[in-house]
Amino acid sequence: MTVGARSAIFSASKPGCAVRMASICSPTRLSLSLRTTLSSLRTSRAPGISLRSSPISLSLSIKPVRSNFKNPVSASSASADMAGQCQKKVEKFQTEEEVAVRLAKYTADLSAKFEKERGAFTVVLSGGSLIYTLRKLAEEPYMYMVEWEKWHVFWVDERVVKRDHADSNYKLALEGLLCKVPIPPGQVYAINDTLSAEGAAEDYETCLKHLVERNVIATSKATGFPKFDLMLLGMGPDGHLASLFPGHPLCNEKTKWVTHITDSPKPPPERITYTFPVINSAAYNAMVVTGDDKADAVQRALGNSQHPDTLPVQSLAAEDELTWFLDQGAASKL
Numbered sequence: 001m002t003v004g005a006r007s008a009i010f011s012a013s014k015p016g017c018a019v020r021m022a023s024i025c026s027p028t029r030l031s032l033s034l035r036t037t038l039s040s041l042r043t044s045r046a047p048g049i050s051l052r053s054s055p056i057s058l059s060l061s062i063k064p065v066r067s068n069f070k071n072p073v074s075a076s077s078a079s080a081d082m083a084g085q086c087q088k089k090v091e092k093f094q095t096e097e098e099v100a101v102r103l104a105k106y107t108a109d110l111s112a113k114f115e116k117e118r119g120a121f122t123v124v125l126s127g128g129s130l131i132y133t134l135r136k137l138a139e140e141p142y143m144y145m146v147e148w149e150k151w152h153v154f155w156v157d158e159r160v161v162k163r164d165h166a167d168s169n170y171k172l173a174l175e176g177l178l179c180k181v182p183i184p185p186g187q188v189y190a191i192n193d194t195l196s197a198e199g200a201a202e203d204y205e206t207c208l209k210h211l212v213e214r215n216v217i218a219t220s221k222a223t224g225f226p227k228f229d230l231m232l233l234g235m236g237p238d239g240h241l242a243s244l245f246p247g248h249p250l251c252n253e254k255t256k257w258v259t260h261i262t263d264s265p266k267p268p269p270e271r272i273t274y275t276f277p278v279i280n281s282a283a284y285n286a287m288v289v290t291g292d293d294k295a296d297a298v299q300r301a302l303g304n305s306q307h308p309d310t311l312p313v314q315s316l317a318a319e320d321e322l323t324w325f326l327d328q329g330a331a332s333k334l
């Protein structure tokens with residue numbers, strides 16, 4: 001059944017969070033079980049709805065290792081010191097489909113953990129193919145396992161374009177996930193698309209500071225930077241993550257939470273991005289990589305490569321746990 005476009009007007013009381021979004025969610029086809037209003041959907045875990053919880057078959061190979069990699073971009077910072085201690089896991093799957101199923105379960109499990117522990121779940125998205133790989137989260141059984149009203153959604157990087165532009169990471173996530181699940185609109189934090197790249201980065205950082213003050217976003221005791229519960233990240237074939245590109249000085253930023261770039265080698269050129277101290281202060285970081293065009297960068301990051309140059313993704317860590325999710329193509333050179 002076709003559900004009409006969902007109007008989402010976002011507004012917040014503080015200037016830093018003055019994000020207002022006119023919905024660009026196109027009519028979406030939802031399954032029979034979702035033929036309902038959002039409010040009734042929220043009660044769909046009530047008796048009467050039976051969840052299909054058949055066992056999920058995974059081709060799973062978990063290789064937990066203690067990370068001992070150095071963080072060359074911020075070696076002297078507390079963030080890097082803590083990041084070096086983080087638990088690192090690598091999970092490999094045959095297909096992208098299997099990665100998608102595992103990622104949905106992983107995210108739903110962390111959502112339940114933080115809902116219980118903190119009463120909120122702060123999730124940071126990237127753009128790119130990650131959003132497609134997150135698709136299972138909006139399907140049974142995961143759809144009904146998550147308390148969506150506890151979610152607060154952010155972007156690790158965003159292109160400085162209007163929110164209805166084809167390049168917008170917000171638009172990508174809205175159409176791929178957010179318009180299918182009942183997250184309160186005021187808890188989806190898009191950038192202010194009326195500002196310059198510099199202005200949008202400052203505005204986003206102010207928004208984050210306001211949310212840290214309210215304890216919506218936790219603070220890392222180790223680094224003093226915000227501690228998001230989960231960041232769902234992608235990597236480019238060149239080893240970039242967020243909008244932190246190889247050899248770019250932004251990789252060395254140690255003070256700002258959010259910064260901007262006007263010469264991104266991946267178009268469009270103007271973007272805002274979280275910095276490494278913030279990314280590496282997240283409780284959980286998930287790096288989701290599929291496709292054999294990324295096998296070289298994966299090998300550089302996880303293999304025994306002695307390559308002298310450092311890719312940004314090699315500096316990735318997390319305060320509690322970093323997990324790499326790879327399909328066969330991405331893992332083909334490990």
Ligand SMILES: O=C(O)[C@H](O)[C@@H](O)[C@H](O)[C@H](O)COP(=O)(O)O
Pocket residue numbers: 126127128129130157158159169233234235236237240241242243266
């Ligand atoms: O705005 C962006 O460009 C993305 O946030 C970017 O950091 C992305 O995550 C990687 O480039 C991987 O993208 P793909 O998975 O599509 O290769």
